[in-house]
Amino acid sequence: MPSSSLVRVAxxxxxPRFGDTSANVExxxxxxxxxxxxGAxxxxxxxxxxxxxxxETRxxxxxxxxxxxxxxxCRAWAGIAAERGLHIVAGITEREGASLYNSAVVIGPQGHIGTYRKMHLWGNENLFFEPGNNGFPVFHTAIGRIGVAICYDGxxxxxxxxxxxxxxxIVCVPTNWVPIPGQAQGREAMANILAMAAAHSNSLYIACADRIGTERGQPFEGQSLIVSHTGWPAAGPASRTGEEIVSAEIDLGAARRDRNWNAFNQVLRDRRTDVYAEMLGSDIPRGWY
Amino acid sequence: MPSSSLVRVAxxxxxPRFGDTSANVExxxxxxxxxxxxGAxxxxxxxxxxxxxxxETRxxxxxxxxxxxxxxxCRAWAGIAAERGLHIVAGITEREGASLYNSAVVIGPQGHIGTYRKMHLWGNENLFFEPGNNGFPVFHTAIGRIGVAICYDGxxxxxxxxxxxxxxxIVCVPTNWVPIPGQAQGREAMANILAMAAAHSNSLYIACADRIGTERGQPFEGQSLIVSHTGWPAAGPASRTGEEIVSAEIDLGAARRDRNWNAFNQVLRDRRTDVYAEMLGSDIPRGWY
Known part of the structure; x- marks a missing residue:
């Protein structure tokens, strides 16, 4: 296994404390x-x-x-990335002109690489943010190809x-998971299950960093985790309530190398695009759902 | 809650014993x-x-x-469906002309309703069967709208x-799950996790009937389960090794009724079809994956 594919992700x-931006960044x-x-x-x-x-208001x-x-x-994060030789994926409240986005920046040792804007807005986010307008970019970096998703996107x-x-x-997931009705006590979060299923069925790594605490009455779920390309957790889930660093050394190359599951099956190439393309278009009547 | 939506599914x-068709059907x-x-x-x-x-051979x-x-x-299953007033979804080795399909029949009290042909063939199935050529039909029945998937389709x-x-x-899933490398001891099967994620993120029920036993050296995984539209199991998973009937009374109407998660979000309508349609087409270069 080539050591060049090994990356420690955290x-x-x-x-975060609401509104206290400089303290949060610090x-x-x-x-x-x-x-x-x-070593991350x-x-x-x-x-x-x-x-x-x-x-509470726009x-x-x-x-x-x-x-x-x-x-x-963004400058503060770029500073530490340069100083320590890091890649950072971090959620940020973005303003462009008069428009706001629930975004995540991808920053490398040389500075800002790109920005992902959350595509699927949850609840009251719809009152403050524009829906993402840059699709699902994958950023090519020195350490590998990095995708981003934010919370409800998952x-x-x-x-x-x-x-x-x-x-x-790998898809990096800055998130603020909130409780889901019907979540069984003592079971891992449904958000964790969604990440495991997605990692397995796409053969890619997924690294989810959640917040904790209760803000203006809204509790958050913690349980950050790093999922291997096999679908099984490589680290975490973390607790529901404590500040923690969840970390694992992963082989990004394995995500590509292990997609051939047997002589016939490669999970991404086995897709029936002949049928999906036709059916995922706009011709399914909305009345059904 | 209207009682007309309640259905007991099993x-x-x-x-099955290999090749012993009439005994298996009996x-x-x-x-x-x-x-x-x-009551199912x-x-x-x-x-x-x-x-x-x-x-072993075609x-x-x-x-x-x-x-x-x-x-x-098919006639035997239609017989008991008529006699007992049942809907049955069952996996069957289908021949049409010289072509074979890994299929599932949907049968109601009035007889054969339709056939699903497995779209994603696994391993050596590719030596014997044609890939499904009827898309992903949803069958409208007296008790509700029933979809079908078979094993690797999931x-x-x-x-x-x-x-x-x-x-x-509801999607009914006749399956023959085989062990997956990396499956952690004492954890639910990845197949179960995939079903839970799919049920939750689509707000529909999923009922998976697996086989057990070892056939010509190939072990199967059992762990049949019925997943609620919330993503949590309504019944099961069953054991890995025993014959069992996994059964739950479910409210099919809830799958539709509960898709509105808050004032803004309905999980199927929140899809960003503007972006998916473009990206899920054939213009993503195959070289990436």
Whole structure:
């Protein structure tokens, strides 16, 4: 196994304090440094890690949002990435002109690589943010091909599929998972199960960094985890309530190498595109669902 | 909650004996009767339940295959469906002309309703069967809209998605799950996790009837289960090794009723078809995957 494919990834499970952007970013830098001290070179932070999540008005969200890559949050993360030789994927409240996006930046040692804008908005996010308008980009980096999804995006198998089909080795998931009705006590979170299924059925790694705590009455679920391309957790899930760094050394090359499951089957090539393409178009009457 | 949506579904986990078609069908009739005695009106049997699975030559498969609906297996199942007022979804080795299919029949009290032909063939099935050529039909029946998937079809989220988009309330899954490398001891099967993720992210029921036993050296995994539209098991998983009837009373109407998760989100309507349609076409270069 070539050692060049080995990457230590760390998901930082933390608790941003609403509206306290500079303190949140400062706190994230400390945790990033801690993960880097333990050898991590790919680091994932939660959704909207700089601002917190529960906006009450659009004006409030607007005031807290920053431009990318020249805003202070993005510059701070780029600083530590350069200093420590890191790749960072981190959730940020983005402003472009008068439009806001629930975004995640991908930053490397040389600076800002790209931005993903959440495609599937959840609940009141629809009051503050525009839906993502850049599709599902896969970022080619020095360490491998990195895709990004944010929270509710993970409820759509299309999210992972479209990134796998573009060659993603790993999808990094900044998230703010909220409780789901019917979640059984003592069972892993449904969000974890969705990530496991997606990793297995696409043969790619998935690294989910969740937040913790309760903000303006909204509890979050923690349970950050790193899923191997086999579908089984490589690290985590973390607790529901504590700040933690979930970390694993993974072989990104295995995501590509292990897709041939036997003489006949390669999970991405076995897709029946002849039928999907026709049926996933717009000709299924909306009345059915 | 209107009682008219309530259906008792039963998954029959059984062990067909290779090549012993009439005994297998007879055995299935006994188990179907037992499930019906307990109130089940929708009954799922495993993949290739009439013949067994591990063919060694195409001639062998050809000799065991039957036509639908006039072959003896289909007629036997239609007989008990009429007698007991049942809907049955059952795996069968189908012959049409010189072509063989890994199929599942959907049978109601009035007889044969339709046939699903497995779309994604696994391993040596490629030596014996044609890939399914009828897409992903959803059958409208007296008790609700029923979709079908067979085993490896469940590794493709597209399978469930395309049936959900056509209004399926439940997908019945005749299956012959085989062990997966990396399956952790003491953990539920990855096949179960895939079914849970698909049920949750499509808000539909999934009823998986697996076989047990070892046939010509190939072990099977059992662990049949019925997953609620919430993603959590309504019954099962069954054991890995025993014949069992896994049964639950489910409210098929809830699959449709509960898709509105909040004021903004309905899991099937939130799909970003604007982006999927473009990206799921054939223009992604194959070189990536």
């Amino acid at each position: 998901c930082i499970q933390m608790e 706190h994230s830098l400390g945790l990033i440094a801690k993960a880097a001290d333990k 070179t790919l680091i994932v932070l939660p959704e909207l890690a700089n601002t917190g999540y529960v906006f 004006e409030e969200a607007f005031a807290l949002a920053e431009s990318i890559p020249d805003g202070p949050t 409820w759509f198998p299309e999210t992972y599929r479209l990134q796998a089909l573009q060659g993603a080795d | 998954c029959i986990q059984m062990e 055995h299935s009739l006994g188990l179907i009767a037992k499930a019906a005695d307990k 009106t929708l009954i799922v049997l495993p993949e290739l339940a009439n013949t067994g699975y591990v063919f 001639e062998e498969a050809f000799a065991l295959a039957e036509s639908i609906p006039d072959g003896p297996t 590794w493709f989220p597209e399978t469930y998605r395309l049936q959900a988009l056509q209004g399926a309330d």
